[in-house]
Amino acid sequence: MQVISSKDNEIVKNIKKLKEKKYRDLENAYIIEGIKLVKEAIYENAKIRQIIMCENYADNKEIDKETLYEISKYNLIYVTEKVFNTITDVKTPQGIIAIVEKNNSTCEINYSEEIIIALDDVQDPGNLGTIIRTADSANLKQIILSKNSADPYNPKVVRSTMGGIFRVNIIEVDNLEETLKQTQKNGFKVMVTVLDTQKSIFDANYNKKVIVIGNEANGISKSIQNIADEKVKIPMLGKTESLNASVAAGVMIYEYVRKKAKSI
Amino acid sequence: MQVISSKDNEIVKNIKKLKEKKYRDLENAYIIEGIKLVKEAIYENAKIRQIIMCENYADNKEIDKETLYEISKYNLIYVTEKVFNTITDVKTPQGIIAIVEKNNSTCEINYSEEIIIALDDVQDPGNLGTIIRTADSANLKQIILSKNSADPYNPKVVRSTMGGIFRVNIIEVDNLEETLKQTQKNGFKVMVTVLDTQKSIFDANYNKKVIVIGNEANGISKSIQNIADEKVKIPMLGKTESLNASVAAGVMIYEYVRKKAKSI
Numbered sequence: 135m136q137v138i139s140s141k142d143n144e145i146v147k148n149i150k151k152l153k154e155k156k157y158r159d160l161e162n163a164y165i166i167e168g169i170k171l172v173k174e175a176i177y178e179n180a181k182i183r184q185i186i187m188c189e190n191y192a193d194n195k196e197i198d199k200e201t202l203y204e205i206s207k208y209n210l211i212y213v214t215e216k217v218f219n220t221i222t223d224v225k226t227p228q229g230i231i232a233i234v235e236k237n238n239s240t241c242e243i244n245y246s247e248e249i250i251i252a253l254d255d256v257q258d259p260g261n262l263g264t265i266i267r268t269a270d271s272a273n274l275k276q277i278i279l280s281k282n283s284a285d286p287y288n289p290k291v292v293r294s295t296m297g298g299i300f301r302v303n304i305i306e307v308d309n310l311e312e313t314l315k316q317t318q319k320n321g322f323k324v325m326v327t328v329l330d331t332q333k334s335i336f337d338a339n340y341n342k343k344v345i346v347i348g349n350e351a352n353g354i355s356k357s358i359q360n361i362a363d364e365k366v367k368i369p370m371l372g373k374t375e376s377l378n379a380s381v382a383a384g385v386m387i388y389e390y391v392r393k394k395a396k397s398i
Numbered sequence: 399m400q401v402i403s404s405k406d407n408e409i410v411k412n413i414k415k416l417k418e419k420k421y422r423d424l425e426n427a428y429i430i431e432g433i434k435l436v437k438e439a440i441y442e443n444a445k446i447r448q449i450i451m452c453e454n455y456a457d458n459k460e461i462d463k464e465t466l467y468e469i470s471k472y473n474l475i476y477v478t479e480k481v482f483n484t485i486t487d488v489k490t491p492q493g494i495i496a497i498v499e500k501n502n503s504t505c506e507i508n509y510s511e512e513i514i515i516a517l518d519d520v521q522d523p524g525n526l527g528t529i530i531r532t533a534d535s536a537n538l539k540q541i542i543l544s545k546n547s548a549d550p551y552n553p554k555v556v557r558s559t560m561g562g563i564f565r566v567n568i569i570e571v572d573n574l575e576e577t578l579k580q581t582q583k584n585g586f587k588v589m590v591t592v593l594d595t596q597k598s599i600f601d602a603n604y605n606k607k608v609i610v611i612g613n614e615a616n617g618i619s620k621s622i623q624n625i626a627d628e629k630v631k632i633p634m635l636g637k638t639e640s641l642n643a644s645v646a647a648g649v650m651i652y653e654y655v656r657k658k659a660k661s662i
Contacts, residue, residue, distance in 0.1 A: 264645060267641070267642060271632075271640075297637070334659070336659065336660075372534045372537040377535055378558070380645060381645055384648050
């Protein structure tokens, strides 16, 4: 077993570059960390380019032999703990990281789904990851992402998706307004949440709708409000103006889940 | 106008101590940051002990004279930008911080509310703050917090509450199980989310219920599951096992909001 012990090793340097969006875009790949995500990536047939393990990782009693065998089928490299600590993105690293190819093989929207989530510049990585996780929980297969949103392949986003990143197709678009118009031409109605409407999200129907979630500070941009077919609001009973973006998305996605369950 | 220019000044050192839970507990006070939170604290009559401004803060064109006048009524100190940067908790500081007394004047549970949220070791500060924000949005006035939860007066929690920290009574309890038994004696039923039940949160009623939200990694502890009156689940339609804790809380709180609106 060859173990890389220098942090200046070319392979190690190339892995670390993937912490930056620029290089993730260039390489069309990203880093995942921790055994849970690595197992999910294997299970979901994600394209794993490389697995990096701490030299003593296989001694970890919590890892079963079967998983180690599965891992051994991939392009595997070992590094010293010291080198691993220069790569890891977390405080208490588990000793395993993988480089995975982005799953953006298609930029085509699938119009057979009942609802589509579109994010208008959601910028907090935790929010973006959590929204992907929630969409995955509701078995939604795609999310449309505006250009100025957080990078879905940022390590914090990936972590927050809890594996959703391997299952939800993230469609990054240059011009969200144009993309939404295209969904309208394909029979979808665009639904936005605003403050100045009487119509509650609970009175809306969720059949062939694009649900737009806005930016954390500014909400949904004016140009997108202008093309919306339906304006709804999440009832605010107290003094706050709005919910956190990922909670707002969760409440709306689960209102769809509730209505769907009722109609079966 | 006297401006503190040394980071070793005793006042400055005492403020910085409040970044640690130990000192927040000792002083029964915490730090809030940014003009929006300071204005909310004033508006909500929070007990403001001190306001700390960057020396050039009043030159900020975005601050209106009326707000500056309101601020001037408090115990005010000015510091240089360099000193301010040693206190701030954010990347792009706005130049204003206040020290506020904790609003835990009462540890008594108010049994006149229809639902009560109880958190069983929610440990992520972002999740805790977001749950307080969501409770505030639904006009819930209290949250019961188990001993091993994140500190609600941690700066990241405070920031995520968007002012909810001034309006929601946070009841920190040493033994959540005992407290829940006490709510049962007072006519409440304890509702927990688990994986192994058929009953959906959408089929439950939300009248005199304590809704328990579990720890991010381990869910709701066994001892609390054992005393629960009602076990429900949030439908998981995809491959994920669970929602993010703050999204789960949001979905349940807003199911209560929906049912309440329908019953009026």
